[in-house]
Amino acid sequence: xxxxxxxxxxxxxxxxxxxxxxxxxxxxxxxxxxxxxxxxxxxxxxxxxxxxxxxxxxxxxxxxxxxxxxxxxxxxxxxxxxxxxxxxxxxxxxxxxxxxxxxxxxxxxxxxxxxxxxxxxxxxxxxxxxxxxxxxxxxxxxxxxxxxxxxxxxxxxxxxxxxxxxxxxxxxxxxxxxxxxxxxxxxxxxxxxxxxxxxxxxxxxxxxxxxxxxxxxxxxxxxxxxxxxxxxxxxxxxxxx
Numbered sequence: 001x002x003x004x005x006x007x008x009x010x011x012x013x014x015x016x017x018x019x020x021x022x023x024x025x026x027x028x029x030x031x032x033x034x035x036x037x038x039x040x041x042x043x044x045x046x047x048x049x050x051x052x053x054x055x056x057x058x059x060x061x062x063x064x065x066x067x068x069x070x071x072x073x074x075x076x077x078x079x080x081x082x083x084x085x086x087x088x089x090x091x092x093x094x095x096x097x098x099x100x101x102x103x104x105x106x107x108x109x110x111x112x113x114x115x116x117x118x119x120x121x122x123x124x125x126x127x128x129x130x131x132x133x134x135x136x137x138x139x140x141x142x143x144x145x146x147x148x149x150x151x152x153x154x155x156x157x158x159x160x161x162x163x164x165x166x167x168x169x170x171x172x173x174x175x176x177x178x179x180x181x182x183x184x185x186x187x188x189x190x191x192x193x194x195x196x197x198x199x200x201x202x203x204x205x206x207x208x209x210x211x212x213x214x215x216x217x218x219x220x221x222x223x224x225x226x227x228x229x230x231x232x233x234x235x236x237x238x239x240x241x
Contacts, residue, residue, distance in 0.1 A: 113201055
């Protein structure tokens with residue numbers, strides 16, 4: 001069984017060397033003190049369990065930075081024809097992720113903070129995401145495919161999206177996706193992601209149920225993710241803004 005996509009992305013981001021390019025230099029990576037402050041207000045085990053992660057879990061906290069070259073962008077999904085949904089990358093990304101194994105499938109929740117050089121850069125990235133998220137609707141073929149020999153079998157992903165506001169009025173975007181492969185039990189990937197902008201940061205909260213026989217996300221879990229979107233974002237703002 002493979003690791004959840006969120007966990008796999010975190011491990012990769014923390015271990016591989018960054019590809020250099022002609023892009024402008026980024027801001028300096030967060031200092032050790034800033035990383036410690038960030039860790040204190042990011043997703044915790046108790047919060048992950050409130051969303052649905054079991055008591056026996058795998059956890060990860062990573063910081064990926066570049067002062068030059070290719071910045072980090074959150075890739076939410078791909079639409080038909082390989083069109084990726086993402087905004088301009090940030091120089092630094094901090095990730096806190098928790099996942100549990102359930103036989104042949106996994107459930108995970110993660111928080112990503114994309115740390116941009118300034119508010120203008122973050123706003124530009126967020127506006128790009130807003131524009132692209134509107135396209136996350138209906139049936140898409142994206143990266144949900146399996147290649148066998150010379151034949152590619154495309155499996156549709158059903159997407160919905162929208163905007164919400166927390167009780168305190170803070171707005172955020174959301175995308176819900178569902179991919180189910182044929183067979184019994186079915187190989188499935190159920191994913192719910194929120195996007196929130198504040199200052200020179202963009203926060204992503206993602207729930208994912210993935211694997212053989214993976215169960216759909218419940219309304220209760222989605223509501224809990226929405227609350228995390230607000231509470232974790234507010235905690236970050238209080239610490240860094």
